[in-house]
Amino acid sequence: MNELLIVAVGLLWVLVLVLAALLFALARQVGVLYERVAPAGALAMNQHLVVGDDAPVVQADRLRGEPLVIGGASSAGRSTLLFFLSPTCPVCETLLPALKSIASREGSWCDLVFASDGGGHEPFVADHRLEAYSYVVSQELGVLYGVSKLPYAALVDEVGKIAGFGLVSSREHIESLFEAKERGVESIQAYLSIRNAETAVAGATGSES
């Protein structure tokens, strides 16, 4: 009898542990699903920039090399992705690998420019091997592009107009700027309101039939 109890309790523990593991795995997967179905995009929050307007033209000092003119139509027909960062912003750091891979993938039509202000850039550039990229230090640039929170990105198209901008905290957010340029949608907010209108229409017709 005693032996039976020991075996039975042991077996029950095994089953309870398996159930607990399954519950944990399920909860994890549900979380991943929620993340995947959520539309991700750069949050456009700005009082200065309007998508489709001419981008502010700024001559900014490069950390190395001659000053760089940002904004204005590009003679080579190239777009510019401006990434605003600070050496003291941990989220900016986590985005650097994604930015480098985007720069090499989209290198045929788009230049990547890192923009920052303040000091402490030399060790940061060396640590993260950003020597090969344009790195400008200009307070004026941040003010004119209305950067209030970091990391922030703005895409200036080949004719010098703003194609997209916003607060970016993941690779998906940065890529949403390219997507916005391709689709001609201003921002994630605009996209969501268009989609809401579509769903509302679809819902209305669905209930009629």
Place this chain on the structure above:
Amino acid sequence: MNLAVDPLISASAGLLVGLILVGAASHKWTSKYEFRSVLSAYRVLPESSLDVASVIVPATESLIFGLLLWPTTRVFGAMAAVALFTLYSAAIGLNISRGRSEIDCGCSWAGHGQSLSAWLIARNGVLIALATVAAFASSDRALGVLDVVVVLAAAACGLLFYHAADRLIANGAKLRTLRSAT
């Protein structure tokens, strides 16, 4: 009245609370910089003390884990754990009442950006209850091999439930943002 509980119960509760704390501490050690910014977002400590606090908090958690492991020191560890969880709940409650519930709670392995919610306070309530159980004096029944097996299994099971609940709380927040966005 005899308030002593069976050592099986207090050992399981103690081990579970200890494992949760040491897990949280190891997470804080490995991403110290992020933990510092989480602490700063809570706005409960002066900016100048953050560097020290971001070391003291995980150190305290690790110390409590050590205290909870041994039957002789378990009572002290459990009391310290109750105090620690109460402090965490107070900090969370304070920020919810300030209307700053969107900050990263820094309390889970479910990734960044889990915001504050009343669920976290409820979760801490359960942890406080568990630590209280571990703080009760245990009767002096000697633990056999089978008891040890049950203690380990119960703690492992509790840990899995804890992380599953943690995920579900995080998922709930994600689902709410998803609903409000679409």
